[in-house]
Amino acid sequence: MKTSSQAVPATYPFSILSSIVCIQLLTLPIGSEQTNGMHQYVMWTAFDAEGLGCNLQHYNPLIDVRLETEFNIPTTWSMKAQLVFGKPEGEKPGPKPKNELEKSLKVFGK
Numbered sequence: 001m002k003t004s005s006q007a008v009p010a011t012y013p014f015s016i017l018s019s020i021v022c023i024q025l026l027t028l029p030i031g032s033e034q035t036n037g038m039h040q041y042v043m044w045t046a047f048d049a050e051g052l053g054c055n056l057q058h059y060n061p062l063i064d065v066r067l068e069t070e071f072n073i074p075t076t077w078s079m080k081a082q083l084v085f086g087k088p089e090g091e092k093p094g095p096k097p098k099n100e101l102e103k104s105l106k107v108f109g110k
Contacts (some may be wrong), residue, residue: 036080043083053088055080 008074044054059067068075096103 040081040083047083051087051108052085053092055084057084 040056044056047054059079064079067073067079073079
């Protein structure tokens with residue numbers, strides 16, 4: 001099976017090529033969301049490595065219109081989250097206490 005990074009020979013029938021393109025287009029939104037999450041994580045860890053604090057706030061679509069108007073954001077953009085960062089004041093907080101795994105994780109369908 002060919003992957004998206006491999007060249008497809010020009011002799012492939014159009015129906016096969018269109019099927020490959022359709023599958024890639026269907027999976028594009030999923031990959032886009034995963035990439036967005038990876039970028040958020042990378043930015044958070046990069047800021048932390050530089051001694052900056054961060055707060056990641058995910059957006060609720062209910063405020064999209066107000067944000068687009070107030071900050072002149074193109075309507076073609078899809079707002080996911082805001083990563084607020086800056087120099088922390090005071091002591092860096094210690095690690096949060098962890099719950100027992102049985103209290104934090106539920107497994108269904110055993």
